[in-house]
Amino acid sequence: MATFFDQVSEMGLKQATIAKVDESVERLTAGMNLNDIRAALRGDEPRRPNPRLRPHADGFWLHIRPSFYHTEVTQIYPSFRLGWLSTFMFVWETVTGIFLMIFYTPSPEVAYQDIWNILGNVPLGQLMRNLHRFGAEVMVVVVALHMLRTFITGSYKHPRQFTWFTGMILLVLTLVLSFSGYLLPWDQLAYWAVTVAVSAAEAMPGPEVLGTNVNLLLRGAPTIGAGGLLRFYLLHVLALPLLLAIFFFVHYYKVVIHGHSLPPGREAIGEDSGKRVPRDERTYFIPDILTSELMWTALATLFLIAGSIWFYNAPLERQANPLVTPLHVVAPWYLAWSQGWLKLADKVFIAFVFIPGLATAFFVMPYLEVGKSRRYASRRVGITVSMLFIAFMWMSNWMGSPEYRVQSSPDQEVSQELMPQEGHSALKEVPYEALEPGVYRPGDVVPENPHLTAALAEFEHAMMQRSCTLPGTDAPWPECRVEETPTGVRYGNNFTDDAMPNPDAWLTIDNKQHNMRQLILTFEVLDPDNPDRLLYDYSLTGYRHELSNYEEQ
C-alpha cells in the first residue's frame, strides 16, 4: 500500500492531505467519508450501497441503535422523547456528578465544608451543584412521565411486557439514586430526612433482630455517621449507577428488539407492527434521528443551564447535628406521597405491605392486563384507573407536604414561619441594612424600609392564621371559637383549633456585635380565665450577620 509520502509525490501535498483526512474520517465514523457526511447534511439521497448504515453495522457507538425508525414514531407524539430524555438525564447526572466528586470527600468531618468549598471556591461550582440537583429532580419527573406515557399508549402490552418490567426497575433505581444523593451534603436537611427514611426499616415485621440489622446495614452504625455516609456515597456513585446502566441496556435492547410501538390508532387491534417498517415509512437514523437528537441535546442543555442559573437553587442547610432535630423534617417532594401515607395508616403496613404491594402490582401489571387492544377507546377502565391513581398520588403528595404536617403550638409555628432554623423566610431575607434596631409589632409599617415592612406584614399574616379575638375585645384577629374540652378551654379560629387568644407578639431587633444583629420574637398570651397565668410565653432569638446574605442565596 502506498505510504503518505508516495501519495504526496503522486498527487501533490494538498490532494494527498485531503485524501488522508477523508480516509481518517471514514475510519472514525466506521464507514462515512467527507462526501457522505456532506450529502447527509444537505439532505441528499445516499449512494449505493448506503454508507449511512455502516456506522450501525461496523461501529461501536451506534451498534445498539436501530438504523431506521418508523416515521410515525419520530414525531413528538407518541413518545414525547421521554425515554431518550431519561437517558440524556442519566448521562447528564453522571457528568455533573463526576465534576462534583472531584471536590467531595465522603466523611462527616469534611463533607459539609466541601460543599461550601464547591460553592465558594470552585469556579462554576455552584452551577455544577445546581445542575446536578436540578437534573436529579428533572430526571425523576421525566422518568415518571415516560412511564405514564407508556401506560397511556398501551405500549407495555405484548410483546413489550418485559420492557415495562425493566422500566420499573429503572424507575425504582432512579428514585433510590436521587434519594441516596440527598445525604451527601451532610446538612440538617439531608441528615434528618435520611434518618427518618432509614428508620422505616426498624418497623420491619418479623423478628426484631431483622429490622435492627437491616437498619444497621444501611446506617453502618446505630446512628448515621461516618459509616452511613460512606455507604450512601458508594451506593450513590457506584452501586446504583452501575445497576442503572446495566438495566438501561437491558431495557433499551428490548426496545430495539421489538421496535418502537406505533401510535395505538395506527395499527390493527392485536397486531404489532413496530418491527415491520415498510420501506416508504422509514426514517433513517443518519441523518434525521441523529440531527434531532443533537438538537434535543442542545435544547435540554440550555433548559437545564438556564433553569439552574435563574430558577433553581440547591438548598444547603446548616451542618448535620445529631443532637438538634429540626421542627419539621420533610421528605423530598418526589417522595412526599410516602410521608402522606404514613398519616393514613400504620407505618408497618405502609412500608412493608402497601408500598411493596403497589410496586409488585406495577411490575406484573402487563402480565395481568392482557387485553389485546392498545386503543384508548378500548381501555377506558385502565386509563380511568391510571388517572385516579395520579389524583391519589397528588393528594398523597399534598398530605405529605409541609402544609399538612403535624402542627406544634401556635407561637412556635409563627416563629418557625418567620425565623426557621433552616431555609428561607420573609424575615430572614430582609437585607442586613434594613434590620433597623427597634421594637416592632406585627403589621407595623417602617417608613422608608420596604423590606422590613414586608417582613412585618408577613408576621401579621402568620399571626392572623394562629390568633383569635375574644368576644368583647378589639384585637385585630379573627373571632375566637371557644370550645370546652375535658382538658381545658380551647381557642380556635377559621384556620386552626389551636389559636392564641388576644396575643401580644413583637419583634425586637438590636445589635449583638458591631456587624451582627439579634432578632428576638416574643409571644405573651394571657390566659383569659386567669389573668395571672400566661397561656403562651415564648421567645426565639436569631442572629443575622452583615455578610450572611440570605436574601440572595
Added chain:
Amino acid sequence: MQVKIIIGTIAFMLTMIVIGFISLLEPARMEAFTEAYTGRSIENGAELFANNCATCHGIEGRAEECFDPSSGEPTGCIGLPLNNAQLVCGTRSARMEQLEWAGTKQDFIQSTIASGRVGTAMPTWGEEFGGPLQPNQVLDLTLFVLNWESEELCAEPTPEPVGWPATVAELPEGNPDNGQDHYAVTFGCQGCHGQVVEEGSNTIGPWLGNIAEEGAERVEGYTAADYVYESILNPNAHIAPDCPNGPCTEPSAMPGNFAQQMTLQDMADVIAYLLGTNEFESSAEIQLPE
C-alpha cells in the same frame, strides 16, 4: 432537518453565551459565598454562645450578667471576659505570650474551647475531648468570639491603672456587707472558692472560710490581710496547699486580672468580708503586680 440544525445551533450558542456571561460574575459570586459562610458560622456561634457559654462568661461576654443555667437566677461570673480588648484586639493576647503560644489567635481560642482549661471551671467542649460540641461548632464559637473585635472596642483606652498601695493597711476601711456581694456576684469568687460559711462548697480554688487564721500562718512575716491582699493582686505569689482536687496547681488557675477590675474600695470590702474585720494589720510590703 435544516430547521433542527438551526435550532440546535442557536440553543448551543445561547448556552455558551450564558456560561460565558456567568463565568464573568464568578469571582464576585465566590467571594460572596465565602463571606456568607463566615457570616453564618458567626451566627451559629452566637447561638451556641447564648446556650452554653453565657452562664459563666456573661450574656455579652463581658463577665457581667451571668446566671445559673438551671434556675436562670443571676450569679457571679466564673468565666473571664471575652468581649475584651485584651483578648480580641491585635494578633496576640497576653495569655498567648505567657504560654509562648506558637499558633494564631484563632488556634488559641479554638483549642481553649475544645480542650478546656486545666484547673479551672472551663470544661472541654470539643467532641474529641469528651465535650458536647462538634469541631465545626467549636470553630463557629471561635469566629463569634473573634468577631467582638471592633474599632470601637479596640479604640477604648486601657483603663487607668489603680495605684495599689504597697501595704494592705493603706487601703480604705472595708465594708464586709459589700464585700459579700462582691465575693458572691460582682467578681464571682464564690464560683470557684465556694461559700465562706460552708466548708467543702468550693469547687476549684481553696476554701476561704478559715483564711483569717490560715492566712496568718502560711507565709513567714505576713499577716492574714497581707496574704489575702497579695494573693488577689497576684494569684501566683503563693499557692495554697489544699484545693478540692488535691494540692493546688501552679501556675494558679485564678484569673490574674483582678488588679485591673477592682477599685481600692472593692479590694478593702472583699478582704474585710473574708477576714471578718474592717481594719487590716500589715507587717510586710507586698510585691505589686506589674
